[in-house]
Amino acid sequence: xxxxxxxxxxxxxxxxxxxxxxxxxxxxxxxxxxxxxxxxxxxxxxxxxxxxxxxxxxxxxxxxxxxxxxxxxxxxxxxxxxxxxxxxxxxxxxxxxxxxxxxxxxxxxxxxxxxxxxxxxxxxxxxxxxxxxxxxxxxxxxxxxxxxxxxxxxxxxxxxxxxxxxxxxxxxxxxxxxxxxxxxxxxxxxxxxxxxxxxxxxxxxxxxxxxxxxxxxxxxxxxxxxxxxxxxxxxxxxxxxxxxxxxxxxxxxxxxxxxxxxxxxxxxxxxxxxxxxxxxxxxxxxxxxxxxxxxxxxxxxxxxxxxxxxxxxxxxxxxxxxxxxxxxxxxxxxxxxxxxxxxxxxxx
Numbered sequence: 001x002x003x004x005x006x007x008x009x010x011x012x013x014x015x016x017x018x019x020x021x022x023x024x025x026x027x028x029x030x031x032x033x034x035x036x037x038x039x040x041x042x043x044x045x046x047x048x049x050x051x052x053x054x055x056x057x058x059x060x061x062x063x064x065x066x067x068x069x070x071x072x073x074x075x076x077x078x079x080x081x082x083x084x085x086x087x088x089x090x091x092x093x094x095x096x097x098x099x100x101x102x103x104x105x106x107x108x109x110x111x112x113x114x115x116x117x118x119x120x121x122x123x124x125x126x127x128x129x130x131x132x133x134x135x136x137x138x139x140x141x142x143x144x145x146x147x148x149x150x151x152x153x154x155x156x157x158x159x160x161x162x163x164x165x166x167x168x169x170x171x172x173x174x175x176x177x178x179x180x181x182x183x184x185x186x187x188x189x190x191x192x193x194x195x196x197x198x199x200x201x202x203x204x205x206x207x208x209x210x211x212x213x214x215x216x217x218x219x220x221x222x223x224x225x226x227x228x229x230x231x232x233x234x235x236x237x238x239x240x241x242x243x244x245x246x247x248x249x250x251x252x253x254x255x256x257x258x259x260x261x262x263x264x265x266x267x268x269x270x271x272x273x274x275x276x277x278x279x280x281x282x283x284x285x286x287x288x289x290x291x292x293x294x295x296x297x298x299x300x301x302x303x304x305x306x307x308x309x310x311x312x313x314x315x316x317x318x319x320x321x322x323x324x325x326x327x328x329x330x331x332x333x334x335x336x337x338x339x340x341x342x343x344x345x346x347x348x
Contacts, residue, residue: 013037013060017044020052028055029269032066032081034088035256042289047276054269063088063175070100074263082270085125085258085277088175090325092257096122097323101259104271108278108296113305115320116255116295124255124321125277126286127293127305129229130180132245133213133236138222139243147249148188151225152197163202167212168225170205172338176254177207179319180226182328182337183252187317192344198225199345210235217242228254230292233303237291246312253318255295 015037019026033040037060044056061069063086073080086092095101101121109120116124132151134144145151155162169177184191204221206212209231215221217239224232229244236242258277260270276282283294287303294304301307309316319325328334 015058015060017048017056017058019055020048023053026053026055027266027269028057029083029266029273030057030059030081031083031085031273032059032061032069033083033085034061034063034066035085036060039290042285043277043282046282046285047273050276050281051272054272063091067091067095070095070261070263074100074261078263079265080261080263082260082264082266083258083273084261085256087254087256089124089179089254089257089319089321090175090329092122092259093118093321093323093325094329095261096259097326100262102262102264102267102270104260104274106271106275106278108275108298111297112278113295113297113318115318115322118321118323122257122259122321123274123278124295124318125258125283126230126256127295127308127318128254128256129246129293129308129316130226130252130254131229131232132247133216133224133227133232134243134245135216135219135222136241136243137219144243144245145223146245147247148191148194149249151223151247152194154223155197155201158201162222164204165220165222166198166201166225167204167206167215167221167223168198168227169212170207171341173207176228177226178328178334178337179254180252181341183317183319184226185337187250187252192340194225195341195344196347199347203345213239213242226252234291246315248315250317251312251315253316255319255321256292257321 037058066084066086070080096118103120105120145154171178171181209228212224212227213235216224232244236244258274260267260274264270280298283296283299286292287294
């Protein structure tokens, strides 16, 4: 409790789910998560149906806050969350690499894709492509770009007609935007021509997916670059003017990572929750109810890694769960990439 009054530790949004059994003294699973609590409800409900004797305390916070809380509480000699779920792949792997996560040997560990499992401590639990989004009416008589080369060609051809109507993440403020840009730099030798073309087109930068998708949906923007596919799919399901393209040259895929912290108060409950996330039942809930693509090789059908890989094969480039993710946590390298990004945008 004292940590709540220390500098740097803000109180998270907390929601308490009593045990289904009604037992007043039921053990409590504490979850730190960057997934909005309303979206998480189907997973919590499914877990509690399988574990009616367990109550859940769900703490909804930003990715950086999850990392800071776990490190701070552990270093202070106290207890921390039993399960951490975050879209900040680099910070989750750093927790694992620096000894802040426990080994969790689970029924699905051996079958989990190798790229999605770091030493049975950090597991990728979702499969979320970076996509182009577009305003369908704006392309009624124009082919939608389906690769980075076509994207650049479109911007150059349309010129003033699309000036100020292109958008992407602000990599200084968006963790997922920075991750996608870092992967672009690794995957595509000519990526700076794409950034330069967006700069010349008066690109608008935002820190959230919803800010971009809202403006694509109503036609203020015609194109969005490298937008998180799970959010794009949700918007497209509710706004018929939003279209989605998985770029055919290559499509980066990010994942939300789950782990059991080393200083978990109830580590066995954390492992039970992680096991549910990885189970066929939990991954099916993820794909069907949360509308986030599932990783599990046991789950087929729409909105799964299996189906996407069958359709697109080598086009998909999942970000491996490995220490390589920590490269851009180096502040010098991070600052250098951001400075070059700003320089290329300004030069246009």
